[in-house]
Amino acid sequence: MATSKKTYREAIKDALAQEMARDATVVQIGEDLRGGQAGTNPDLETKKIEAFGGVLGVTKGLWTEFGSDRVIDTPITESAIIGMAAGAALTGLRPVAELMFMDFFGVCYDALYNQAAKFRYMFGGKARTPMVVRGMIGAGFSAAAQHSQSPYNVFAAVPGLKVVAPSNAYDAKGLLIQAIRDDDPVVFCEHKTLYDQKAEVPDEAYTLPFGVANYTREGDDVTVIALSAMVNRANEAADKLAAEGISVEVVDPRTVSPLDEEGVLESVASTGRVVIVDESAARCGFGHDLAALISTKAFGSLRAPIELVTPPHTPVPFSPALEQAWLPSAARIEAAVRKTLAV
Amino acid sequence: MATSKKTYREAIKDALAQEMARDATVVQIGEDLRGGQAGTNPDLETKKIEAFGGVLGVTKGLWTEFGSDRVIDTPITESAIIGMAAGAALTGLRPVAELMFMDFFGVCYDALYNQAAKFRYMFGGKARTPMVVRGMIGAGFSAAAQHSQSPYNVFAAVPGLKVVAPSNAYDAKGLLIQAIRDDDPVVFCEHKTLYDQKAEVPDEAYTLPFGVANYTREGDDVTVIALSAMVNRANEAADKLAAEGISVEVVDPRTVSPLDEEGVLESVASTGRVVIVDESAARCGFGHDLAALISTKAFGSLRAPIELVTPPHTPVPFSPALEQAWLPSAARIEAAVRKTLAV
Amino acid sequence: MSLNRQALLRAYRRMSEIRAFEDRLHEENATGDIPGFIHLYSGQEAIAVGVCENLAPTDYIGSTHRGHGHCIAKGCDIDGMMAEIFGKDAGLCHGKGGSMHIADLSVGMLGANAIVGGAPSLAIGAALSAKTLGNGGVAASFTGDGGSNQGTVFEAMNMAVVLKLPIVFVIENNGYGEATGTDYAVGAPDIAARAASFGMPAVTVDGTDFFAVHDAAREAVERARTGGGPTTIEAQAHRWFGHFEGDAQLYRTPEQVAELRATQDPLRIFRSRVDARKVKAAEFDAIDEESRARVDAAVAKARAAAYPPAENLLTDVYVSY
Amino acid sequence: MSLNRQALLRAYRRMSEIRAFEDRLHEENATGDIPGFIHLYSGQEAIAVGVCENLAPTDYIGSTHRGHGHCIAKGCDIDGMMAEIFGKDAGLCHGKGGSMHIADLSVGMLGANAIVGGAPSLAIGAALSAKTLGNGGVAASFTGDGGSNQGTVFEAMNMAVVLKLPIVFVIENNGYGEATGTDYAVGAPDIAARAASFGMPAVTVDGTDFFAVHDAAREAVERARTGGGPTTIEAQAHRWFGHFEGDAQLYRTPEQVAELRATQDPLRIFRSRVDARKVKAAEFDAIDEESRARVDAAVAKARAAAYPPAENLLTDVYVSY
Ligand SMILES: Cc1ncc(C[n+]2csc(CCOP(=O)(O)OP(=O)(O)O)c2C)c(N)n1
């Protein structure tokens, strides 16, 4: 397969465009998806300005290519967006809904967690709800407390939902295509600080399976488990430690749900020491989920206490000075690795 | 203090009535709170039928005592209810909002987690938001997938929220009075299967502090941590095991957030064996949070892997046959205890 | 009222089946053998049937906690419904859903819904599917007067207008949300006018009158099917039982309910509106008899049926995981 | 327009300060020194000021992501605002909130809000406090045209009607929600009429005309204060800058913006409507000069101010924990 350097943003757009071209039942639903074209500005109509692709810029070009019936621009009404996507998924479409910031799940969560996620079970297996909810997660851009959260822990707690959080452009494309083709509702979390990061990405469509962790680097001494933007920080710490001869294995689960339990446990079994890095929450987060998994199922192979590196139990602060301290840093990961080795 | 046998329901009602009498800024907000009196049925107006106190029956009598201005009956619009409560709390009231079933948080979560919980931090400490959101949690009554959940794990993940889940009438009254007097937003989770359970409860007002676990029974061999309705099941298992000479300590954290970390760790230190029983979730639940706490902070004292007893990763099924299998049972707790002892 | 004899009989049969189903459930519930909560539809039969008689099996509806009537009207199997309500494996949802989650996509029933106001946004999704796939399909959602105050309902209305979706929003105004009067909870002078202000045609009809509902729905469905966008129908009809089985109904007197049953019976009104030369009273009586027998049989089967096997607890969460 | 000289000068000063603040932020943002996103209010000054001039410091407002104008109009300290926007410890929220969360309860400002449609339900809470405490207070909420489609906004309107709360819902219709036109996203023919259908008085006013807004708001606030319940005011005025700083504004031409600035300048319109014998042009000029100087000083202070110390990360989450 031919590949090229693509940003995480481009990789996502690629996935959307290729799946829309392949399957006429795939539609995009979201706010401002044809921004610049909506409304009835007479001075613009003739100009054929390309829609800017939503505030994320991710869908740029899709409206021009597929038109208003498949790139569906909506009012600012997330509850109707997600509910409509769920209803459409039940009845023959494969909608991809853009939630912009995942933080907005608070205004539309019922449609996702009580409806879409539960249809199949409540209806005794007689429904499928193939939909994707895409949106940004993550701190780092001074977007403040209501635009910087990473609630994938909340989504992963919901039986019926699948939850994906790619850490690089290659994974993003393959996992998003999988998400669109998947017959279950998928929450696809895009970290806002990764959009401009590039990787070598195949030009053609490909899928990556859910529930398969990626060992972004292999190592013998300590397992560091990290997701999404935290993977870079983990690798940064690992680089630093490698210079001192400390060999760190970095495991990126890629999908929070399903979780590659085996992949995680295997690495833990081989190193016996674990650092979990997680941006979601200081309480009841994905990090705690991993710690529970390991402490219940790999207790025997642990040679040191698990180290959990999360943000503090505070909202995300606005000021960059505080926000940088809020985020798990490479330095904190490094310190945690050393701590597990000191036991 | 004089005490009397009271149901969990009566204890809660007691707390509400006494706090309303004490403090004129305490108001109740919810659907159907004066049901039976609302509307303009001319045949009823003269009859002065007592409001039935909402579908939970918990607020029965309050409307008669305090009137429509303090027992505020609302349309079925949870997002406006919680938002209104948050705004009122910021500006001088101490609202108690009844959400009926906590499962409904999906239609109003923004007001709780993005607004009320974050005001104080976002506003640099210049706000207080003394509000309580009360509602039912829990499976066991065949209320099916959208009326049987226990999302306190989701709430506990939110910095700024406090989360309470009493397991008996005595705790319910003391913790609810504390919640109303507390200056932070509190989510108060009432397990629907506990409403008719009785305990000896002081007639006067009293508070129980948040963040203080209750050792419902002391023991030497294994620590069982359980919350809300699971406490009864844990004690049931403990009774059974006691007959065989196995001594189980049952720790009820009572508040999910703040969590009595010390209280939990102390027990674990003394027994070295832990079973965690949790109804919230099979992934990213409160049980995982506890397991993470213990495995990171009490690793050295653990003599066996932590056992985690949760429901499966499925929605709550309707049919009693399945629902009973869904709920963590005394038998499963018992088996888990034996397993930790077998190591 | 240009329905032919066959259509009249079919419509009456549906209404009669709903009545028999609900009246019987009222009795069955008293035995304590029905798990959970049930909300009965008696008194509102003409609404569900008046709307659904205008829909094809390939059209979709979204429903409420008070969904039995909608299910029957849309063609759900009565045995399957009854078994579901009893929590049995033979139920339409294999006992996993219960009364508040009965669904059958094969007849276009997107599910009862335990979240008040849940249906409209799902139904506009079905309408979007129809529009996108260009199959001429139409969707309808049912919401109560209480539920009509939910924000998501208004969002769905606005979305439907903006996207010109083929949908009919049915608001069933039965005077109460639980024990709270519509006159208290709906601040607007008029539910239909409120919907109209979102930019769509909206009408109010007598929900005890099948023909009034049917006419309004026919017009609305036609408009939707021909690309004319959404319509709201507010249909007014009181329920005869409590909010749920167990409701003491403090908010109204037994006399008021008796009066209701005497004067606002959708079945009796239906009969009175049909020319006795077209359909004889005995024919209606026979249908009622058959409905009761149909429901008898369903109850017997449901009671005899097995609960779901324990291993089913873990199935049907995902298509694949 | 029965305002005295002092009131006129005060109102103009507020509008002038908002203009100076926003125009300056536009420049400051280009330096790259402002963290996060900012949404500027230039062009809409008459709305915030026209409303807030009718409110006492003890009255409350809830605001939006485009909140600087509301903050200044309600009396927030300009130095504190600027420092907050720069993320400094001297900010009104000690750098923890930023542009989208500026709040100062001591002057009745319940916070800008990064959730579109967030203010109305919070503001009815403030109105409930006023009603319950019987202190004669009033609340107002600001929401954009885009936000006016959010379900929670309609819920708040219905609740306010039902409980007869002392509140004014201000809908600022500036023609766009991000890059999407109001004519597309609002399916209703008329935002104010849609609000009126919920059972309250609702008017549409020219949001570039301080006096039109002020008159409508005075009436609404009076109604609220005297127990007459809620009112909605739709005020129409375009913003001059992009949705946020960085918006390429593909949806309108530079010529359209220039035309806007030339013909729909709320400050110029204000001046033109005031009798030159009452206030001289030079006086207005002097106020503009002072506003710019005020903002100059605020920027200088904000730039010189310290970032919050690291230990502040953990404070102010709870009152007690
Ligand atoms: C979001 C949500 N809020 C509250 C409830 C509890 N509840 C169930 S039915 C009901 C009353 C609904 O009234 P209405 O919409 O008029 O329907 P009706 O029962 O009259 O058919 C309420 C409040 C719920 N199930 N979901």
Ligand SMILES: Cc1ncc(C[n+]2csc(CCOP(=O)(O)OP(=O)(O)O)c2C)c(N)n1
């Ligand atoms: C719930 C929610 N949805 C979407 C957004 C993203 N967003 C921020 S501002 C905005 C446009 C708001 O438009 P409008 O209400 O008209 O206000 P304006 O920007 O024109 O002042 C959007 C969609 C958000 N912050 N919150």
Ligand SMILES: [Mg+2]
């Ligand atoms: Mg009703």
Ligand SMILES: [Mg+2]
């Ligand atoms: Mg706007």
